[in-house]
Amino acid sequence: MMISKLKSLNSSPYTNFDSTGFKPFFGDIWQSDSPVFDILIEIIKPSLIIEVGSWLGSSAIHMAQGIKKNKLDAVIICVDTWLGSIEHWLNPRWRPWLKMKNGYPQIYFQFLFNVISKGVQNQIIPFPNTSTIAASLFLKYGVKADLIYIDASHEEKDVLKDLESYYPLLSNKGIMFGDDYSLMGVRPALESFSKRNNINHKVLKDENFWIIDRCNPVRPFLRLL
Ligand SMILES: C[S@@+](CC[C@H](N)C(=O)[O-])C[C@H]1O[C@@H](n2cnc3c(N)ncnc32)[C@H](O)[C@@H]1O
Numbered sequence: 001m002m003i004s005k006l007k008s009l010n011s012s013p014y015t016n017f018d019s020t021g022f023k024p025f026f027g028d029i030w031q032s033d034s035p036v037f038d039i040l041i042e043i044i045k046p047s048l049i050i051e052v053g054s055w056l057g058s059s060a061i062h063m064a065q066g067i068k069k070n071k072l073d074a075v076i077i078c079v080d081t082w083l084g085s086i087e088h089w090l091n092p093r094w095r096p097w098l099k100m101k102n103g104y105p106q107i108y109f110q111f112l113f114n115v116i117s118k119g120v121q122n123q124i125i126p127f128p129n130t131s132t133i134a135a136s137l138f139l140k141y142g143v144k145a146d147l148i149y150i151d152a153s154h155e156e157k158d159v160l161k162d163l164e165s166y167y168p169l170l171s172n173k174g175i176m177f178g179d180d181y182s183l184m185g186v187r188p189a190l191e192s193f194s195k196r197n198n199i200n201h202k203v204l205k206d207e208n209f210w211i212i213d214r215c216n217p218v219r220p221f222l223r224l225l
Contacts, residue, residue, distance in 0.1 A: 003048065005141055006077055007125055013112060014121045022113040025056065027097050031179045032058035036209050036225065037149075041066035043221055044175060046146030047074050050138070052131045052162055053085070053152030054078040056097070056107065057114040057124075063149075064120035077145075078126045079134040082108035085153050131158075135165035144171040150178040156185025156192075163193040163212075170214045175222075177211040186210075 041049075041063060049067075054060050060078050067074045083105050088094045098105040108128060115124050127134050131152050148166050153159065163176070170176055180186050181203055190201045190210055201212045204225045213222055 002141065002143055003075055006075075006127075006138075006143065009137075010126055010128070013126050014116055017109075017112055017116060019113055019116065022110065024114055024117045025097075025110055026058050026114065027056050027094070029058055031208060033062050034179070034206075034209065036177070036179075036204065036206075037063050038066050038069075039225065040147055040175060040177065041072070042070055044146050044173065045070065045072055045074075047072070048143070048145045048171075049074065049076040049147040049149065050143075050145040050166065050169065051076055051078045051149045051151065052080075052134075052166060053150070054080040054082075054111060054126070055088075057111045059149065059151065060124055061115060061118045061120055063147075064115075064118070064123035067123050068120070074123070076124050077134075077138075078111075078124055079131055080108075080111075080126070080128065080152070081130055082111060082128055086155065131162050132165055135162075135169065138169055143169055144174070145169055146171050146174050148174065148176040150176060151180070154180055154184040154186055156189045159185050159189035160192055163189060167193075167197070167199075167212070172214060174214040175211055176214075177209060179209050181208050181210050 049063060051060050060076055063076055084098050098107055115121055148170060150162050152162055194201045201210050202218060203210050213219055
């Protein structure tokens, strides 16, 4: 019921997509194919994943492939403005990837093409909006997700807002996680959030991923990561 409501928010984004002139393009891969995604999907067996920040789709597609591999009946809602973060506008390497047309980024269409090219349309539902508006809507709809991946803006105040907005959307067995722990404002935002809400966050062994477990104390398998 909840999933069909979410699907109706952006009905058939892939139907009649005109792929003329597109070829698969993923830019820089960052940590989008990390085994952390595979482990979390295998253990949590989510029915709903929310990804906050999808860009060209690398991490979403990687998670969609994990869903298929584990034969789960699950979907990923990808929340993104597809207008880029501050670093995409500032970095001369990334700025052209916004693909400006009539003064407006077109990256959403490259995201759609990438998803189609990997055959994971059934697993990925794009939700083009700001993270804040999307979270408010999901809250009103009573959405609960088992995995929430936070990877939108890395500015401290934005990360803190995303943590505050998405934590209430976690299911009882849910895990919120992200990477870029050492980048820009991620670490200070997590520290403020954890302190304010008396919640522990754990930094994983590779020291770039962090997780917040809805179960308290943190489940034993997470201590191994
Ligand atoms: C680091 S990229 C995501 C990378 C992606 N998760 C991957 O690993 O392939 C960040 C994305 O967050 C989006 N973004 C930044 N601030 C946002 C906001 N407030 N609301 C929605 N999307 C946002 C940007 O448009 C950009 O596409």
